[in-house]
Amino acid sequence: MIHPILDDNAADALVALLAVREAGGVPLVGDSRWSTQYWSAVSSHAKAECVGGDKAWASFSSGSSGAPRVILRSASSWQVSFAAVTDLLALTADDVVYVPAPLASSLTLFSVAHSRSVGASILLPSRPSSSAEHLTRATVVHTTPQSLRAIVEVIEGGAPHSMRVALVGGDHLDHALRRRCAALGIRVIGYYGAAELSFVAVDDDGLGLRPFPGVQTRIVGGELWARSAYLASGYLEDGGGPFRVDGEGWGTVGDRAENDASGRLMLRGRIDGAILTSSATVIPDEVEAALRSIDGIDDAAVFGLPNERTGALVAALVQFSPGSSRPSTARLREQAAARLPLTHIPRRWFWTEDMPRTSTGKAARSQIRLCALEKKARRLD
Structure with missing residues (x-):
């Protein structure tokens, strides 16, 4: 059963979603910035829908080219990627993972699940921000390029920090931002993924994207397809949506890509955009x-x-x-x-x-x- 939770208070919403998971339910966290009418309609629809027994997480697509869709996935679809992410970040139980994105984001939900599996602490601000207090506590940040840029500006302004690595997805990541992070002692690991596909490709050396561990990629007619155990189960809603999976387990959300001369992936945007x-x-x-x-x-x-x-x-x-x-x-x-x-x-x-x-x-x-x-x-x- 799906249990809608509004993230108007990050700490309370986190406790609620963990309780839902412990009880075997499927949490669906809504963004408090949405209108009351929209959230009411979405949550009522979600509660009325039946989901399969292996479903553990529900999240929203980013909605950059349309209304957000509810994405369903099993617990194992994230769990099988935990080891690779832990290795990339050298994450331990002593780390504090800072996630400034809203709890409604699949990026944040993944970090919550992953950090708990390692025993690391998770730091969620009550509002998306980059305060000096957060930066002195955090050792790892999982964020977007835009948010990382704001964090860097706070640190360059004189704020102390304890961050050693940033895991960055969601949009373009420019080399200038990488260099600014390096000057501050922060290693940057960029990645490409989607809420429906999870991790697809990673750039941990600044030379470009290559397939994430456990992922196969191919480009057909300019469209990027990925095959892995990380794919979501599908949408809660019937019909439509960019996420497609063929009979051989290859999935796509319609992103365009090509390979550069060295074989690294270069993303060219969503086909339907x-x-x-x-x-x-x-x-x-x-x-x-x-x-x-x-x-x-x-x-x-x-x-x-x-x-x-x-x-x-x-x-x-x-x-x-x-x-x-x-x-x-x-x-x-x-x-x-x-x-x-x-x-x-x-x-x-x-x-x-x-x-x-x-x-x-x-x-x-x-x-x-x-x-x-x-x-x-x-x-x-």
């Missing part, structure tokens, strides 16, 4: 990577807006670095033109001081696009 404009297919991740390389831009989210003549216009929401001046759209287009083909340059530009994000730290493209369509987003002149 492609923007079809005129005769071009634009992959948002590729444009976002180019925009982030422009001085003064901290982050960017790229999405399509409907257009009668071209099918869609490429649009971008950019978040500028603190203290930087806001450039004109003409200047941004000039900078983008030096990095992108003509078809990929954003035709509509918006700006924000705080990028809307999913619980895993990814830019919430659906929410951002809706704001632009409803004219609630701030246009750049």
Whole structure:
């Protein structure tokens, strides 16, 4: 049976979900930032559904390209990866694992289950944050690039810390952030995965992604497939969803990828997130990577807006670095033109001081696009 739990208090929610697991139930943690109406509808639906006897965990997909879906998985689908993660982190019972993401995130739920298996302590802030108090207690952090960047800024500002390693997933991880961490004595282990697939590939040397221990990968028609014992059982809801598993146990969530010259994986974004404009297919991740390389831009989210003549216009929401001046759209287009083909340059530009994000730290493209369509987003002149 599924037991919905709202994470309005991390400590209480953690106690509740552990009690549910001890009793053989399936906890489903909701994000307290959701509206009351949405959570009520989701939790009522979940409680009414029957799940198989081997199900132990329920979590939400990130929802970066649509509404979050409830993902079901067995206890063993996470347990069989514990040894590999423990080895990567050199985790012991003396460690304190800090997870600043909400408890509703599958990333956090995995860390709770994994840390308990080793006997390590788990540190969950009452609100997603990077306070100095947390950093002096934690020895390991499992987080997203965006959250790690905030942690690094706190430490570079003079806060003491005891962290030795960061396990980082959820979005792009740039080399500059790795170098900043290395200067602070923090080893960075990046990985690619999905709530449905769990771990797929790991980058523990800064040279690129290779298959995670116990995982086979293959690329078919530009789409990345993985086969392992870590795959989820499927969605609670019937029909739809990007997660597919074929008859041979290969699973995918529709992410595009290719291999570089050394055989390392290079991710190219979700197939269903492609923007079809005129005769071009634009992959948002590729444009976002180019925009982030422009001085003064901290982050960017790229999405399509409907257009009668071209099918869609490429649009971008950019978040500028603190203290930087806001450039004109003409200047941004000039900078983008030096990095992108003509078809990929954003035709509509918006700006924000705080990028809307999913619980895993990814830019919430659906929410951002809706704001632009409803004219609630701030246009750049």
